[in-house]
């Protein structure tokens with residue numbers, strides 16, 4: 001097992017990619033704090049995973065609330081005697097073409113996808129420093145590296161995530177903390193569920209692997225970056241997109 005006794009905080013852990021990561025990390029021996037806004041799914045999924053003998057607890061929080069984030073990280077660290085891994089996976093979209101994008105939708109996407117990553121990281125870093133080793137994985141997107149029609153807010157946020165990743169990799173490397181990002185391509189979760197079938201077909205046609213990503217494909221990349229296997233990987237953006245962008 002690759003994460004024996006590690007304490008992993010996975011934001012957005014109640015659904016989609018985060019849920020796949022919660023399961024995978026727990027199966028690799030981690031104690032998983034599934035941190036999510038969605039209480040209904042979080043309570044249900046954490047209990048399902050516990051019934052398989054895995055160590056998973058749900059913590060309800062809105063990552064865009066600085067105070068709540070700090071409080072929840074304190075609770076997690078107190079419960080399991082510290083934190084080793086942070087996966088900043090929670091994210092939202094509010095898509096619209098530039099001329100139709102409201103400033104409230106622009107701000108909300110940045111609040112969750114940028115401020116949330118900042119709050120969670122700032123709250124967790126002291127615990128990683130205490131251990132002299134730690135892993136932070138931030139979730140970007142192909143939209144953050146290449147832009148995407150209808151995603152001014154989301155592309156801005158996911159590009160910012162890459163900027164923060166590289167900055168923190170430089171600041172925290174000397175403290176034994178690796179900071180990397182994963183940039184998923186189109187992945188089968190609720191985030192793409194509302195996309196019309198025709199558009200999905202067009203997306204698949206553009207992917208050399210000829211399929212959408214599965215949540216487990218992304219979770220596997222998180223696992224690599226969270227495990228000792230990646231101890232000399234720092235400040236990188238790992239594209240997990242079937243080769244759609246090269």
Ligand SMILES: NC(=O)c1ccc[n+]([C@@H]2O[C@H](COP(=O)([O-])OP(=O)(O)OC[C@H]3O[C@@H](n4cnc5c(N)ncnc54)[C@H](O)[C@@H]3O)[C@@H](O)[C@H]2O)c1
Pocket residue numbers: 011012013014015016017018035036037038061062063064088089090091092112116139140141142183184185186187188189190191192
């Ligand atoms: N699915 C894709 O095609 C795709 C592509 C590139 C990047 N991503 C990124 O992957 C990550 C996971 O997305 P997903 O596809 O699994 O989506 P999802 O909607 O299935 O899961 C996102 C999770 O984040 C949680 N969340 C949303 N806002 C929150 C908040 N304010 N506080 C706490 N939790 C919150 C949701 O409740 C949900 O459980 C996101 O950062 C997303 O931007 C997804």
